[in-house]
Amino acid sequence: MNHSDCYFQNLNAQLKAQHRAIPCLLLDLDILDQNLDTLKTQLNPQAHLRIVDKSLPSFELIDYIMKKTNTQKIMCFHQPFLTDLATRLDHNADLLLGKPMPIKTARYFYDNLPNLPNQFNPFLQIQWLVDTEKRIIEYINLAAHLNQKIKLNIEIDVGLHRGGFDNIQALRRALHIINANSDKVQFSGLMGYDPHIVKIPAFLRHPKTALQESNRFYAQCQSLVKREFPNLWNTQLTFNGAGSPTFNLHNNDQSPLNDISIGSCLVKPTTFDIPTLKDYQAACFIATPILKKQKNTTIPGIEKFKNILNFINSKNKQSFFIYGGFWQADYHYPKGITQNALFGTSTNQAMLNAAANISLDVDDFVFLRPHQSEFVFLQFGEIISVRNGKLSEKWSLLKNN
Template sequence: MTMEYFETLTQSLQAQNRALPTLLIDLDNLDQNIAAVLANFPKQKGLRWVVKSLPSPELLHYIMKRSQTERLMVFHQPFLTALVPLLSETADVLLGKPMPVTTAEYFYTNLPETATFNAVSQVQWLIDTEERLIAYANLAEKLGQKLRVSLEIDIGLHRGGFSFKALFSALHTLQSYQHCLEFSGFMGYDPHVVKLPKILRSASKAFSMANTEYKRCIDLVTSQFPELCNSELVFNGGGSPTLELHKTGHTVLNEIAVGSCILKPSTFDIPSLTAYQPACFIATPILKKLNGTRIPAIEFLSGLMGFLKKKLGRSYFIYGGYWKANYCYPPDATENGLFGASTNQSLVNTTSDLAVGDYVFLRPSQSEFVLLQFGQLQPVRNQLLQAPWNLLKNY
């Protein structure tokens, strides 16, 4: 992003009647990123948006409308509860990690009112062990409802889920609980494909191996447990890091999960996502401007530090700090490591001559945690502030 871009944003922020640390969502870049996801997206594949990376009702509504899909992946029960009254009868929610059965029961016994969304038939619970499968069967019988369950399979990440060997037994057990559980498909996550050092395994080789393992699982259930199968089964996987491989490769998935890439925090500056633009920034006002950089106990070195390093000639204390984020404007802005990190008032040094009330900008390294640290999200269009967006309830 150019200096002019951040200077225009600063003017927009200064024109409002409040100055706080703000999480900005650039709608122009967001639109480009959504278009990049959809470009050449296989017509026969489903697209599911990952809520933990996009934890705002308005943000999700905006994305779902532009992409024309209402499939969501949820990782947090309070988010699921908050979404219930907001989703339509055509939405579908897949849990992205296994929930303790007590949490699932709490969800069903504390449901908000909804006119359209059916929290039983439109939710797929993720199951990673046979013990959890039986626990959910017991819950379904207790509730008097038939619950949908998706099985997590290990296709190389080794973070839990069923191995191919354990899957046969799980499917056999599921077969005996068809009166209270409905098999809805598989979920296999594969971020290791692009994160493994090339010296150990290339991305193409890792992708091929993960794809082969997933296909073995699909073949197992379709050939040996046909009574569990139907035309609506979901074979979900992928993610932002491997999205492009699934778009261009011979994937066995019929649905791909995507989230972070459309905001592109800095962790996702990877070769497979070069077509995507940063769409989220933290803007925070400068509270104090001091000459020199004075560090407790070594004040006598202040002049020398400024002489040896020009940007230490001024100190700027910002509103807040210590976010999982990297400074991006002014271009050479850095947090002062000698002074120490602060969530209250971080000390920033830069060669730029700024004033109290000017803004410093940071780029989050991830979206799922950082966005929730702010009371609202602030959309911007052409660097002009729009009506703020709320965040999903996190408790």
């Protein structure tokens, strides 16, 4: 038996010994620890690590990573997550929004804050992201309504073209508005996300050129603040950027960033099987039980072609119906199982096929690798951690409404 067989057969045996069998999300903490060790060798020591909540949407998981990496910084993408985090974090945390929140949603957040038992200060400890002059004015009005000063971080477009200020003149106007309202809002820095650097085909723009261009615009924005708005400038400003695909390209003096967001590479779903992340290992798997096993494969409407189908495709020798399916995920173990393309997809009971030599039975579990952790993790209600090959603690997910 190879390593992969041992690993998954051991998990299969343990899952079968549980009190109930439903689709579940497993997270291997030993692999997560290895990924964290790798991260420490690749992160620019001049930059703070900021944990991306949407990619690691469990408080226990975020807390585990915060302790292991000695950071209190989180990038937040969803108001319900923000509210949940505000109730659990203490006065040391620093939350930066990863996307601009509609002003209604920001106001809803403040108007519906529950008790904050750990002294989290929702005015001082949140940096709201603003991407247009209109939104800056909306947030200034919100601060006036709340009678509290709030922090604004400005999104800049460093080449992804997903919004944010993309030229110095427009950024200058935005900074003027913030400066003129410094009794209501405090400028807290810039955010420029740059995954396009490794996503653009190299023949269109080489990653090295894309990185240089992105860093150059970022540095121009920084020097605009420093030169023309000295009273907005201070050493505490957050200059956030990067993400899993690009953070290790920022481990040098040329990087303008002092704050780097990372989430997905720590659990490594399949979308992150990319060259810059080759040193990271997959730590998360979906496991789901087999409900039904059939010899050969029979497709409704074409029953009479069954024998031909089974003859031309050796994979049709066995078929299985699983609990659930149609996740954003790839079938991973046992090797060689595939979803039947003719039967059609099902979120209820997907049909899988396998060759005759694959030994699988009703109640065995099959394993999948999620394409992304964001959203997919939330579909399972909880995370089952694995430590030393044993199913361990159950971790809750961040509140989603």
